[in-house]
Amino acid sequence: xxxxxxxxxxxxMLATTSLLLSACSGGNNGNNGNNASPSATTSASAGASSAxxxxxxxxxxxKDLVTLRVLxxxxxxxWNKYNESPVAKAIADKIGxxxxxxxxxxxxxxxxxxxxxxxxxxxxxxxxxxxxxxxGNLIVPMDDLLAEHGKDITANIPTVxxxxxxxxxxxxxxxxxxxxxxxxxxxKFVRPITIGPTIRWDWxxxxxxxxxxxxxxxxNVVDQIVQKHPKTDDGKKVYGVSMWQDWGxxxxxxxxxxxxxxxxxxxxxxxxxxxxTKFISTLTDETxxxxxxxxxxxxxNQRGLLDPDSxxxxxxxxxxxxxxxxxxxxxxxxxxxxxNAQHTNDGKGFIVIPAGKYAWTGEIRPLGWQDKSYSISxxxxxxxxxxxxxxxxxxxxxxxxxYSGIEGxxxxxxxxxxxxxxxxxxxxxxxxxxxxxxxxxxxLNIIGLGGDVANPQDGQPLNLFNTEEALVKAATPLxxxxxxxxxxxxxxxxxxxxxxxxxxxxxxxxxxxxxxxQVLKENTVPGVTLTDDWKKKEASLKExxxxxxxxxxxxxxxxxxxKAKAEALDAFKKAGADDFxxxxxxxxxxxxxxxxxx
Numbered sequence: 001x002x003x004x005x006x007x008x009x010x011x012x013m014l015a016t017t018s019l020l021l022s023a024c025s026g027g028n029n030g031n032n033g034n035n036a037s038p039s040a041t042t043s044a045s046a047g048a049s050s051a052x053x054x055x056x057x058x059x060x061x062x063k064d065l066v067t068l069r070v071l072x073x074x075x076x077x078x079w080n081k082y083n084e085s086p087v088a089k090a091i092a093d094k095i096g097x098x099x100x101x102x103x104x105x106x107x108x109x110x111x112x113x114x115x116x117x118x119x120x121x122x123x124x125x126x127x128x129x130x131x132x133x134x135x136g137n138l139i140v141p142m143d144d145l146l147a148e149h150g151k152d153i154t155a156n157i158p159t160v161x162x163x164x165x166x167x168x169x170x171x172x173x174x175x176x177x178x179x180x181x182x183x184x185x186x187x188k189f190v191r192p193i194t195i196g197p198t199i200r201w202d203w204x205x206x207x208x209x210x211x212x213x214x215x216x217x218x219x220n221v222v223d224q225i226v227q228k229h230p231k232t233d234d235g236k237k238v239y240g241v242s243m244w245q246d247w248g249x250x251x252x253x254x255x256x257x258x259x260x261x262x263x264x265x266x267x268x269x270x271x272x273x274x275x276x277t278k279f280i281s282t283l284t285d286e287t288x289x290x291x292x293x294x295x296x297x298x299x300x301n302q303r304g305l306l307d308p309d310s311x312x313x314x315x316x317x318x319x320x321x322x323x324x325x326x327x328x329x330x331x332x333x334x335x336x337x338x339x340n341a342q343h344t345n346d347g348k349g350f351i352v353i354p355a356g357k358y359a360w361t362g363e364i365r366p367l368g369w370q371d372k373s374y375s376i377s378x379x380x381x382x383x384x385x386x387x388x389x390x391x392x393x394x395x396x397x398x399x400x401x402x403y404s405g406i407e408g409x410x411x412x413x414x415x416x417x418x419x420x421x422x423x424x425x426x427x428x429x430x431x432x433x434x435x436x437x438x439x440x441x442x443x444l445n446i447i448g449l450g451g452d453v454a455n456p457q458d459g460q461p462l463n464l465f466n467t468e469e470a471l472v473k474a475a476t477p478l479x480x481x482x483x484x485x486x487x488x489x490x491x492x493x494x495x496x497x498x499x500x501x502x503x504x505x506x507x508x509x510x511x512x513x514x515x516x517x518q519v520l521k522e523n524t525v526p527g528v529t530l531t532d533d534w535k536k537k538e539a540s541l542k543e544x545x546x547x548x549x550x551x552x553x554x555x556x557x558x559x560x561x562x563k564a565k566a567e568a569l570d571a572f573k574k575a576g577a578d579d580f581x582x583x584x585x586x587x588x589x590x591x592x593x594x595x596x597x598x
Contacts, residue, residue: 064096065092065096065097065098066096066097066098066382066385067097067098067099067100068097068098068099068100068119068120068121068380068382068385068386068389069100069101069102069119069120069121070099070100070101070102070119070120070121070122070123070446071102071104071109071112071118071119071121071122071123071124071377072101072102072103072104072123072445073104073105073106073109073123073124073125074103074445075103075104075105075246075314075315075316076103076315076316076319077101077103077443078436078442078443079099079101079442079443079446080100080101081436082436082437082439082442083098083099083100085437085438085439085442086405086406086409086410086438086439087401087402087405087406087438087439087440087442088439090401090406091389091392091398091401091402094392094397094398094401095385095388095389095392096385096388097385097388097389099389099446102119105246105247105314106246106247106248109124113129113132113133113136113138116136116138116379117379118138118139118377118378118379119377119379119380120376120377120379120380120381120382120383120385120386121374121375121376121377121380121386121389121390122138122139122374122375122376122377123372123373123374123445124371124372124373124375125266125370125371125372125373126164126168126177126179126370126371126373127168127266127370127371127527127528127529127530128266128371128529128530128535130168130169130170130176130177130529131170131529131532133176133375134169134170134172134176135170137378138377138378138379139176139375139376139377139378140176140376140377140378140380140383141169141172141174141175141176142174142175142176142178142375142376142387142390143174143175145376145383145384145386145387146161146175146387148384148387149384149387149388149391150387150390150391151391152391152392152394152395152396152398153178153390153391153394153448156394156395156396156449157178157182157394157448157449159184159366159367159520159524160178160179160182160366160367160368161175161178163367163524163526164176164177164178167526168373176375177373177374177375178368178373178374178375178390178394178448179367179368179369179370179372179373179374180368180369180372180373180374180393180444180445180446180447180448181365181368181369181372181444181445181447181448181449181450182365182366182367182368182394182448182449182450182453183363183364183365183366183368183449183450183451183452183453184364184365184366184453184520185364185452186361186362186363186364186452186508187362187451187452187461187466188452188468189466189467189468189471189492189493189496190359190361190362190492190493190495190496190499191361191362191451191465191466191471191492192333192352192471192475192479192490192491192492193333193352193359193360193361193491193492193495194332194333194334194352194360195254195258195331195332195333195352195360196258196331196332196352196353196355196358196359196360197212197218197255197258197329197331197352197353197355197356198329198330198331198332198333198335198336198350198351198352198353199221199222199328199329199350199351199353200225200325200328200329200348200349200350201348201349201350201351201353201478201481201482202347202348202349203225203228203229203328204221204225204353205481205485206225206228207221207224207225207228209353209485212353212354212355212356213355213356214259214356215256215259215292215295215296215356216299217355218296218329218355219240219241219296219299219300219303219305222240222241222300222305222328222329223240223303223305225240225328226238226239226240226305226328229328232324232325232326233325234324236324236325236326237326238325238326238327238328239305239306239307239321239326239327239328240300240303240305240306240327240328240329241296241297241300241305241306241307241310241327241328241329242306242307242309242310242313242318242321242322242326242327242330243297243307243310243313243318244310244313244314244315244317244318245310245311245312245313245314245546246314246315247315248268248542248546249268249282249290249542249545249546250268251293251331252289252290252293252294252545252549253268253271253282253289253290253293254289254331255289255293255296255331256289256292256293256296257289257358257360258355258356258357258358258359258360259292259355259356259357259358260273260287260288260289260292260356260357260358261273261274261356261357261358261505262274262280262287262288262289263289264282265527265528266370266527266528266529266530267528267530267538267580267584268282268538268542269281269282269283269538269541269542269577269580269581269584270282270580270581270584270585271288271289274358274505274507274509274510275509275510275511277588277589277592278585279581279584279585279588280581281572281577281578281580281581282545282577283541283545283568283569283572283577284569284572284573284577284578284581286569290545290549291565294549294552294553294565297310297553298552298553298555298561301553301554302557306553307321307326307327309321310553311549311550311553311554318335318337319335319336319337319338320337321337322335322336322337322339323336323337323338323339323342324337324339325339325348330350332352333350333351333352336350338432338433340431340432340476340478341431341432341433341436342432342433343432344430344431344432344434344476344477345477347477347478347481348478349476349478351478351479351482351491354486354494354495354498354504356504357504357505358504358505358506359495359498359499359504359505359506360506360507361492361495361496361499361506361507361508362452362506362507362508363450363507363508364507364508364511364519364523365450365523366520366523366524367523367524368448368450369445370527372445374390376390390448393446393447393448393449394448394449395448396449396455396456396457396462398448399447399448399449399451399453399462400418400455400462400463400464402439402440402441402446402447403440403441403447403451403462403463403464403465404418404420404424404440404462404463404464404465405424405438405439405440409421410423410424410438410440411424411464413458416458417458417460418455418458418460418464419464420464420465420470420474424474425470425473425474426474428440428465428470428474428476429473429474429475429476429477430476431476431478440465441463441465449462450462451463451465451466452466468490471490471492471493472489472490475490475491479491482494521595521596521597522597524595525591525592525595525597526591526595527591528584528587528588528591534580534583537576537579537580538580540575541572541575541576541577541580544571544572544575545572548564548567548568548571548572551564551567551568552564552565552568
């Protein structure tokens with residue numbers, strides 16, 4: 001998945017997915033590691049979406065193949081590149097649909113909403129767009145479609161369906177939105193981490209793999225690396241740090257999370273420490289991620305480590321530079337382009353290193369990734385097929401296929417237990433383009449159930465690569481070298497040990513001593529949905545923040561930086577940033593009280 005990691009968590013209290021995630025889509029490089037009806041076998045299935053397709057049904061599905069176009073607010077996804085993968089063909093054979101992404105940044109997304117002519121399925125932030133989509137008559141209620149074509153959704157995510165009708169229906173009580181990656185419990189083992197300081201491992205190890213507790217520490221080691229490696233093998237200039245500008249405030253709010261343990265939920269303008277219910281202003285609180293990022297990028301620029309295109313570049317341009325090896329450290333494995341895919345055999349590659357306070361590991365998300373929620377557009381000529389597809393991604397069979405591949409080809413059922421083939425484990429260990437071409441875990445945002453969800457028929461996670469045996473056997477050479485350096489058998493174990501030792505926290509640490517009922521209650525608090533007036537205020541403040549950020553980062557010296565910072569703080573306060581935070585906190589407390597929490 002290439003998760004656009006907007007840490008917009010599936011619950012008001014759960015700081016994670018976000019993301020950025022997202023992010024995010026999932027299976028690219030970066031923080032890779034970054035899931036159903038019948039058990040992935042035809043016969044064993046509780047709540048199967050429908051009877052397994054016979055050869056004749058499969059042939060008929062191929063003959064009547066319907067293309068469903070999906071609007072995603074994520075430039076740079078990989079789904080269309082591999083839409084003839086074995087997994088994509090399995091979807092076509094099973095339900096007769098081919099998925100095609102329509103990518104958009106936020107501006108294009110809003111233009112398309114204004115036009116009213118939308119693709120078949122819309123993937124959007126439910127807390128941000130439900131009012132506009134529903135009142136604009138742009139999407140259809142799914143209730144009747146669900147009754148006819150959604151048996152697995154009804155059986156497997158009833159809590160989400162009920163919550164959606166109550167909280168994501170703009171007061172209509174109907175079902176409009178279904179978020180992906182629904183997972184009520186975290187997995188037993190830590191998968192390869194995909195979000196965090198993602199650095200050229202061979203260069204970092206060459207520099208002595210120093211401990212990185214702060215963003216200053218990170219900058220120091222990046223500086224050492226750039227001095228040693230000023231150019232790529234083909235002569236391109238190497239930059240320590242870079243970023244892109246078509247994801248809003250993302251480069252200023254997400255990368256620092258590892259060092260601050262502070263994340264947002266349904267707005268970039270407010271953030272909270274993991275486990276806290278008190279939100280601070282992103283723009284006026286000087287401990288926030290925004291101001292942590294300002295100092296980091298300013299210092300990087302002062303030291304000649306900041307890519308000069310950072311304040312104008314779009315994501316696709318950034319990814320091209322990352323692919324060419326021009327960036328030393330990034331915010332996620334999937335943010336490093338195709339570099340890892342192109343260097344699977346030579347020991348070079350990017351990996352997330354332990355740093356700061358926080359490890360972006362497994363999540364508890366009983367309401368899924370709300371900022372990637374699926375709805376069916378009124379413009380769709382095939383709403384029934386759209387519903388069948390959505391049902392498939394929430395079925396045990398569908399989710400396992402999208403994570404783990406095809407039964408009989410990628411895994412087999414032995415004595416009732418699904419087991420990956422040696423070829424599949426080798427494919428995962430190879431990684432890169434061969435793995436991407438299989439379609440397995442290509443975009444986690446498109447899978448309805450989380451990878452650690454267990455299929456009730458066999459007790460195994462839907463993502464069979466999430467078992468400890470698979471995590472060890474399917475580790476890439478890069479991941480093996482990383483794990484061995486830290487005395488572990490697979491990369492996720494490095495972070496799991498640090499969390500157990502109390503040296504890092506995860507998104508779920510604050511819930512360690514809670515009962516299952518408490519965990520569910522905390523993580524099903526409705527998120528704050530902004531009114532139209534507050535959405536306008538938010539947009540205005542974000543635009544102001546982007547303008548001020550450029551002045552601060554490019555300040556010529558420390559004195560100029562302090563002056564620009566003071567001016568920005570004053571501008572944010574005058575523009576109502578603190579009023580926004582007060583409103584947001586009041587709403588948080590109101591929603592928690594209505595949910596039976598203090």
